[in-house]
Amino acid sequence: MSTPPQAPSAAPFGFKQAVRALNLTADLLEVLGADSFRAQAYRGAARSLEAQSAAQVSWESLREAHFQGVPKVGTALVSALQEADQTGRFGPLQEALAELPPSLLELLEVRGLGPKKVRALWLAGIDSLELLRQGLDSGAVAGIKGFGTKTAATLQGAVAFALSAKERMRLSSALDLSAQLIRLLHTAHLSFAPVLSGDAARGLETAGSAEVVLSLTAHTPAQVAAALPWPVTTNGPTLRGEHEGLRFALHAVAPEQRGAAEVWFASPPHYRAQLQAQAEQVGLALSEGGLVRGAELLITPTQSDFWAALRQAERPAEYREAEHDGLWPALPHASELIQVSDILGFIHTHSTYSDGAASLSDMARAAAQQGQGCYLGIADHSQAAHYAHGLTPERLRTQLREVAELRRAGLNILAGSEVDILEDGRLDFDDDLLADLDYVVASVHSHFGLSQAAQTERLVRAVSHPLITVLGHPTGRLLLRRAGYDLDLNAVLHACAAHATAVEINANPQRLDLDWRWALAWRGKVKFAINTDAHTTGGLSDIRYGVLTARKAGLTPSDIINTLSQGEFLAFIAEQRQARRSSSSRASAGGL
Ligand SMILES: [Zn+2]
Ligand SMILES: [Zn+2]
Structure with missing residues (x-):
């Protein structure tokens, strides 16, 4: 029996989506030149909802209480939020969107362009990335009030980045769309043997299109085209189309x-x-x-x-x-490369203690389900990351007690932290507290704009800390959104090698940081950790993107510390700390 493809259900709505919709509505109202009071009202409501979320109030309980008592959320907003909760569509945002050329939204994605500047560009007839690029090249943008030569010069790089981002999709999007295409063809009862192709088949961090090779025995390319709900053009063996702005190609051979x-x-x-x-x-x-x-x-x-x-x-x-x-x-030979099943430790994860969505015990159970011998390492944010409800030392101590309890209850769980690297390279907790943790991931979440020298010095100091285990998302890049911070990455990786600090390959498909090119260059000189940075139980499956990145760098299980069993991992940390203690005592004995 054939079932028609399911219409996508409304996207889940919650704090994140509501805050995003409210802030975007405020931005668009400013672009439209609305009364600034109206835009501020939406931003105020967004902040107020963020505060509720920070106070661990659940979205469901707010919804059930009709958002009563939430400051800055008045009657009109309550009904708009309730509607959005049902349909996934926030009315005021849809109204604002209807008044703007869709291409204008691209401009809000450009770093350095806020709503006021986007409005100025729009009034000057620039309403798309391409027109902005032309305006920068011709010097027209530098002449617009509020811009000037210096702003125009910095925009040039940001626009080039945004334009190239438009041509690509994340690895995860390419894999998801490929899987969706295969499902559609299966639903239509076509016989084909699909193999992932294109950039994603090489594990590249971004892809130009989602591609699949189909080997057709009993069907024609025309039947493949007819089975898809989206229009395609045919060129030789290849059918090309687009879905939700993402390109795809099916190669029927x-x-x-x-x-x-x-x-x-x-x-x-x-x-x-x-x-x-x-x-x-x-x-x-x-x-x-x-x-x-x-x-x-x-x-x-x-x-x-x-x-x-x-x-x-x-x-x-x-x-x-x-x-x-x-x-x-x-x-290494292909058979030696790291595989998802080699990963045992999920050591960079978040729970409801900070900005995760699942409880500590749910995360630990989900990690155990990833395979035989798998264990969770909890690494919630530290106090400096207040936007992410980072833990104070007291709350981390509370978490440590819960970890101990869960361990007694038979769960395989280690206590870590994703400690903020402060502006000067110190870590966000005292050494006494860090020493009580099983391991330490240290990451940058602030002060992205430091000079290269200061940023490098900051990170070198952090990775040289006697208690750090892993440097988290080393460059801070967000694929297709922002480049990493200005950094002498070689100097930082040298310091990692010198202090036996492992380097993270963050598997979140938006990051894939460290980039595989750098991992390839530093293969054999540093150890790596492939980390999901999961904020939900489902986020643990992001491990596959990190593994693809590591394979591209030629990494094998022995290059990666979280392929160790829980016991081996603890022994590794103990050795790492011991080695640093003896090298620092040697250094001091030598009068260095
Ligand atoms: Zn982080
Ligand atoms: Zn994290």
Whole structure:
């Protein structure tokens, strides 16, 4: 029985969505030139809801109480919030959106552009990123009141970043959309053997489109097109379309060409050219249609057949970028690369103690469900991260007692912290408290704008701390949103190597930080931790994005500290701390 594709249910609505909708409404009202009092009212309500969330009030209880007693949320807002809670659509935001050209929203995404500047641009006829780029190039923007040459110069970089971001999607989006396409075709009872392709198949952090190679036996590309609810254009074996602003491509090939197609469509252009040259050397010609010798199409049902025809060693798709730089012969065989099942410790996670959505015990149970021997390491925020309800020393002590209780109840759980790195590189808790934790993740969450020298010094000091275990999200980048802070990353990684501080590969698909290029360059010199930074139980499955990133860097289980069992992990920390104590006493004995 075939079931039609399900209409997406309304997105869940809660504090995060409400605060976002209220703030965006305020921004758009300012862009529209509305009375500033109206915009302030929405911002006030947003802050008030944030305060409720910070006070651990649940969204459900507020909803049931019709938001009574929430400061700054008046009658009109209550009904708009209730409607949004049902439908996922916040009325005042929809009204404001209807009055603006949709492309104007792109401008609010540009770093350095607030609502007032966006309004000024709009009044000057600039209502899209592309027009802004042109206006910056021509010097027109520098002439708009409130801009000037200096602002225009800083905007240039931010606009280039935003424009390139528009062309890409996150790895997770590409994987999700690919999975959705495959589900749709399954629902339509097509027979095909899907294989992930494109940039995502190489584990690249962003992708130009979501791509799948389909090997069709009983169906035609036209039947594939008919099975999709979205329009597609056909070019050769490829069907292309777009869904919710994300591009996709389905490559429909015959089973005999499948191996060649899998390699071809999962290769970047420079690599395809290299493959074509290698094919020529052995008297073959390669194109998207497959491998041919003269007029004869070579049968390559598997990738192994393809590599054999080319007389080349088989190698993983993840290495295609590194291969271009000549690095790959030194990298491990595909079978040695890290896999999701190798990860045992989920050591950078959050609970309701700080800004997580699940309780400590629920997080621990969810970690245990990830596989045999898996354990949770809780690393809630520290006090300086007040926006994330960071823990005071007293609350961390309370958490430590709960961890001990849960451990007695049989849960595999370790007590850590994601300690803020303060502006001067000190950590946010006293050493006595840090020493009572099983391990310490230290991260930057503030002062992103320091000079390169100051930022580098700050991080070098932090990673040299005798009690740090892992440097969290080392560069602070948010993919397609912001570059990392200005930093001499080599100097920081040198310090990590010198002090045996592990470096995080943050698996949150918005971060994937440390970038695989740096992990590849520092492979063998530092140890890594692949961390989900999960704020929900579901967030633990983000581990796969971090693992893809690590594979791209050629990392094996022995490079990664959270492949250790709970006991081995604790022994590792003890050794790390002991080694630092003896090296610092040697240093002081030597009068250094
Ligand atoms: Zn963090
Ligand atoms: Zn975190």
